[in-house]
Amino acid sequence: MATRASSSSAQPFGCLYMPHFAAWAAAAGPGEREASRQAIIVHERNRVCAGSPALRERGLVPGMSLPRARMLFPQARFVPRDLPAEEAYAEELCARLYPLTPQLARQEAPWLPGFWVVLQGLDPAAFQAVLPAWHAQGGWARFPAHAMLAALCAPPGQLRLLATPAAFFRTAAVQRLAEVGISPRTLALLHWCGVRTLADLQRLTRPQLQAQFGTEGSRLFAWLHPAPHPPQIPAYMPRSLTVACTCCWTPGTVLDFHPWLGALVRAADERRPAGFVPTWIRLAVTQRGAGGVARVRALKPPYAGTATLQGPATYLLTQALAALPAPVPVTRLALTVGGLRRAVPVQESLFRRRPSWETVRQHLVRRFPQRLFRPRRTTDAPFLPEEEFSLAALDE
Secondary structure (H helix, E strand, O other), X not given: OHHHHHHHXXXXXXXXXXXXXXXXXXXXXXXXXXXXXXXXXXEEOOEEEEEOHHHHHOOOOOOOEHHHHHHHOOOOEEEEOOHXXXXXXXXXXXXXXXXXXXXXXXXXXXXXXXXXXXXXXXXXXXXXXXXXXXXXXXXXXXXXXXXXXXXXXXXXXXXXXXXXXXXXXXXXXXXXXXXXXXXXXXXXXXXXXXXXXXXXXXXXXXXXXXXXXXXXXXXXXXXXXXXXXXXXXXXXXXXXXXXXXXXXXXXXXXXXXXXXXXXXXXXXXXXXXXXXXXXXXXXXXXXXXXXXXXXXXXXXXXXXXXXXXXHXXXXXXXXXXXXXXXOOOEEEEEEEEXXXXXXXXXXXOOOOOOOOHHHHHHHHHHHOOOOOEEEEEOOOOOOOHHHOEEEEEOOO
């Protein structure tokens, strides 16, 4: 245990926090300029989830109602939340941090908004260098929880070093914990009891916090009283892979790109680790002059197999070609399969039974004679997609 403690103390922990992560993920496609990220508001269920740093400085608050946000920021671009796009962008950010240190772990919890990554074994100067470009907040401390608190209270684009956590706790306000999921009721009760700073909160014991706030009390105690010997962060394993091809073709129909898309799907399936399946895919279409668009889609189980990826990839290609800003030749296609996880075999019936269909069919045929049709396969190798099926009358 002494060796583990000394190695932990010799390698402090760093934390990177991006509260505007969902807004930047919405503008993470190829060809997106920095100016396009300055006025993005992401919403879900009629509430604001995240906004660009420039809008947050002007008073945008997560949780604000969507009508009020539209009234205050009429020039902003409002986009619905896209969880697959956020997962793809999170993998991209982790890949950019990997050259700094392989010891990194993304912190995912329902009460942690935005993007959180805890790192170990990196140089503070190198860590500080990546923060301004991302408008990210950084923390540096002996324990991961303290590093996360330091990142929470750090100014955007700067790294806060906790050489003496006691001095930091005396100045950090308890109200900042609202950003990590502590309920307003809990913070109001703490305020009424005279608990204004993290130092005041640190004086309370675990039984006191649990008796008053239950599960939230346990989380509050864990933030300020971490384990004395934190475990080492394991090496990061990428959960996505990208395959790309270079082409030069003026945008036309989707069929023109099928040979390249099919080759990308097969290459991604060959490079996929054995036993792992993707849960989302991303297709980026780049045009001459560095313009282009990207589209992301989540996959439904079962995930495995080249045939399963071909359909969603074709759908994304159709969307991307329709959204190209100008008829400039396409120079590059990049397919990313991400969210790799171990395949769980599930056995289910090949055909779903519908015992009441016969009764419904007879009733429909009698009420609408010669008005109902069913698809019938005409050929296995159609020249055009619309020639594969024809309509046949549904009779008794």
